Amino acid sequence: MHDLIDTNSARRANARNGPMQHKPKNRGSLGQGTAEDAWRFLAAVVEFSDDAIITKDLNGIITSWNKGAERLFGYTAQEVIGKPVALLIPEDRPDEEPAILARLRRGERIDHYETIRRRKDGTLLNISLTVSPVVGADGRIIGASKIARDITERKLAEQALHASEERFRTLADNISQLAWTASDDGWATWYNRRWYDYTGMTFETMKGRGWESVHHPDHVERVKRKLEETFRRGEAWEDTFPLRSKDGEYRWFLSRAVPIRDQEGNITCWFGTNTDITELREAREALARSHDELDKRVEQRTASLREAIAQMEEFSYSISHDLRAPVRAMKGYAQIVLEDYGGLLDDRGRDFLDRILRGSSRMERLIHDVLTYSRLASCEIQLQPVSLQKLLQDILLEYPELQAPRAEVAVRAPLHDVIAHEPSLSQAISNLLRNGVKFVAPGTTPKLQVWTEMRGSKVRFWVEDNGIGIKPEYQHRLFGMFERVHQDPRYDGTGIGLAIVRKAAEKMGGRVGVESDGITGSSFWLELPAPPTS
Amino acid sequence: MTSTNKSILLVEDDENDVFFMKRAMEKAMLAPPVHVAINGQEAIDYLAGTGKYSDRASFPLPNCIFLDLKLPFVHGLEVLEWIRTQPSLAQIDVFVLTSSPEERDRQRAQQLGAKAYLLKPPTAKMLLEVLESGCALTA
Numbered sequence: 001m002h003d004l005i006d007t008n009s010a011r012r013a014n015a016r017n018g019p020m021q022h023k024p025k026n027r028g029s030l031g032q033g034t035a036e037d038a039w040r041f042l043a044a045v046v047e048f049s050d051d052a053i054i055t056k057d058l059n060g061i062i063t064s065w066n067k068g069a070e071r072l073f074g075y076t077a078q079e080v081i082g083k084p085v086a087l088l089i090p091e092d093r094p095d096e097e098p099a100i101l102a103r104l105r106r107g108e109r110i111d112h113y114e115t116i117r118r119r120k121d122g123t124l125l126n127i128s129l130t131v132s133p134v135v136g137a138d139g140r141i142i143g144a145s146k147i148a149r150d151i152t153e154r155k156l157a158e159q160a161l162h163a164s165e166e167r168f169r170t171l172a173d174n175i176s177q178l179a180w181t182a183s184d185d186g187w188a189t190w191y192n193r194r195w196y197d198y199t200g201m202t203f204e205t206m207k208g209r210g211w212e213s214v215h216h217p218d219h220v221e222r223v224k225r226k227l228e229e230t231f232r233r234g235e236a237w238e239d240t241f242p243l244r245s246k247d248g249e250y251r252w253f254l255s256r257a258v259p260i261r262d263q264e265g266n267i268t269c270w271f272g273t274n275t276d277i278t279e280l281r282e283a284r285e286a287l288a289r290s291h292d293e294l295d296k297r298v299e300q301r302t303a304s305l306r307e308a309i310a311q312m313e314e315f316s317y318s319i320s321h322d323l324r325a326p327v328r329a330m331k332g333y334a335q336i337v338l339e340d341y342g343g344l345l346d347d348r349g350r351d352f353l354d355r356i357l358r359g360s361s362r363m364e365r366l367i368h369d370v371l372t373y374s375r376l377a378s379c380e381i382q383l384q385p386v387s388l389q390k391l392l393q394d395i396l397l398e399y400p401e402l403q404a405p406r407a408e409v410a411v412r413a414p415l416h417d418v419i420a421h422e423p424s425l426s427q428a429i430s431n432l433l434r435n436g437v438k439f440v441a442p443g444t445t446p447k448l449q450v451w452t453e454m455r456g457s458k459v460r461f462w463v464e465d466n467g468i469g470i471k472p473e474y475q476h477r478l479f480g481m482f483e484r485v486h487q488d489p490r491y492d493g494t495g496i497g498l499a500i501v502r503k504a505a506e507k508m509g510g511r512v513g514v515e516s517d518g519i520t521g522s523s524f525w526l527e528l529p530a531p532p533t534s
Numbered sequence: 535m536t537s538t539n540k541s542i543l544l545v546e547d548d549e550n551d552v553f554f555m556k557r558a559m560e561k562a563m564l565a566p567p568v569h570v571a572i573n574g575q576e577a578i579d580y581l582a583g584t585g586k587y588s589d590r591a592s593f594p595l596p597n598c599i600f601l602d603l604k605l606p607f608v609h610g611l612e613v614l615e616w617i618r619t620q621p622s623l624a625q626i627d628v629f630v631l632t633s634s635p636e637e638r639d640r641q642r643a644q645q646l647g648a649k650a651y652l653l654k655p656p657t658a659k660m661l662l663e664v665l666e667s668g669c670a671l672t673a
Contacts, residue, residue, distance in 0.1 A: 321634060325550070331655075332655055
């Protein structure tokens with residue numbers, strides 16, 4: 001073996017003399033002093049380097065072993081020098097050493113070769129090798145020098161990173177949204193699997209600005225504008241737009257992206273997602289359509305209803321006119337016959353004409369009452385506070401049969417206000433009062449008492465008469481249509497008056513009733529809500 | 535019996551009501567000529583003097599009008615509306631004579647300038663009352 005760098009002898013020298021110290025003959029650099037000093041210096045450099053520096057001959061026998069190697073592999077120099085370097089190589093890599101040596105003989109350097117070696121204690125470690133041929137004075141390769149670096153930590157970090165990336169990838173590929181990353185200028189750098197599943201594209205076609213091709217032509221311009229603008233401002237981005245699926249159909253996506261910043265706050269990339277909201281949109285649209293449909297239907301129904309009501313009003317209005325005319329004619333002619341030819345008739349004849357006249361009058365009253373009832377039933381009413389006091393005064397003035405000397409009406413003032421529909425209330429009260437004065441024993445002056453009573457939030461309006469009363473067993477029929485609970489012909493009623501009172505009460509949200517012992521008169525009541533107390 | 539060369543236009547489609555009106559006038563001792571228009575359009579034609587009604591000798595402008603409301607073709611209130619637009623007819627009193635006690639009809643008639651709102655059937659008493667206040671048919 002050519003003697004060149006005999007680090008081993010230097011080591012042995014160290015062992016004898018203590019730690020080698022560099023003692024330049026002159027102060028300063030390597031260039032000065034003896035050749036021996038220079039070599040010693042270099043030897044020291046190698047010896048004390050932190051990296052593991054190992055030399056071997058062309059047969060793979062270890063010829064030198066520095067402190068770094070001792071630390072890294074656990075063997076002392078004494079234990080390994082003279083032994084084959086294969087000692088360090090795990091059994092599953094039998095071809096590595098021969099391959100390295102072959103390359104060395106060819107004069108190649110091996111740079112940052114990552115591999116696994118075994119320590120003295122059996123544990124494996126990841127190392128990065130740089131192997132250089134050692135050239136003798138005659139230019140021939142005599143061995144190899146290896147520098148081994150422990151890359152275990154780096155490897156672990158790499159693995160952890162890889163595992164982390166795997167986890168991320170799995171996560172990203174399995175969320176239901178499409179996801180992607182892009183650079184600051186809107187160039188896509190990664191897509192999750194969902195994106196490819198949906199678009200049917202590959203990274204090749206989608207990278208960079210490739211995403212523009214799956215946007216709908218009507219929308220792509222506005223999306224690009226907003227994206228570029230938002231990215232420029234560094235704000236979170238949100239937009240809704242259609243994307244083309246691999247089948248060529250467009251679905252709507254709600255898309256968001258957030259900037260990822262480094263420690264200085266600079267944006268390193270953007271992370272975005274797209275969520276399919278097609279069904280949501282469709283549901284919303286369907287809902288809106290249903291609403292419109294419903295609105296339309298309600299409008300139609302209301303219109304039909306209004307029309308029906310108007311028709312009914314029209315009907316009552318004209319029917320009463322059409323029914324009245326012939327009745328009026330009948331009455332008129334009977335009257336004329338009686339006036340002009342009555343003298344030619346006997347009592348019976350004149351009586352017959354009277355009956356015709358009475359019948360016609362009754363007919364007129366019936367038509368009038370039915371018209372009143374139907375109008376009341378079909379009208380739309382609005383409820384407001386009404387002064388009963390004032391209303392009563394008006395009614396008393398309107399009907400002579402309620403005034404002296406024909407009747408006495410005593411009003412116990414003050415009468416409480418009510419919430420009602422004035423025309424309907426007027427009709428109801430008129431009917432009650434006029435009934436009250438009608439049904440009295442012959443020869444009696446009708447006397448009415450009128451007052452109001454508070455009952456909680458309601459007002460009860462009372463009309464008490466001194467009339468013939470209503471037998472208790474008939475009271476439940478009293479307010480029905482065409483019901484007459486006496487047969488005395490002296491009392492002429494259409495049987496509709498009280499039905500009108502009840503209908504009016506119903507429409508105003510109130511009630512009616514009667515109290516009578518059937519002998520000494522009756523007390524009718526009408527109950528309505530009181531105005532809220534102020 | 536008082537007679538003058540004043541006349542009355544009765545706008546009425548029901549022949550019975552025409553009969554009753556004429557009888558009431560008799561009973562009231564009034565006998566001015568009564569011209570009858572049997573529907574709203576005829577009433578307007580008469581008052582406007584169109585067609586045969588241009589012969590004012592035969593069809594003179596009336597001093598007062600008794601106007602039914604429920605008429606064929608043109609409703610009584612529409613006739614009244616039309617009359618209001620004719621300055622030449624401003625002097626004529628219009629009495630609405632109807633079977634309809636509808637408050638809305640009464641109010642509308644009043645708005646349109648009717649002198650009175652009367653309910654059928656007309657009686658001698660009724661006629662004397664209204665005609666005294668205007669029209670001056672009685673001497």
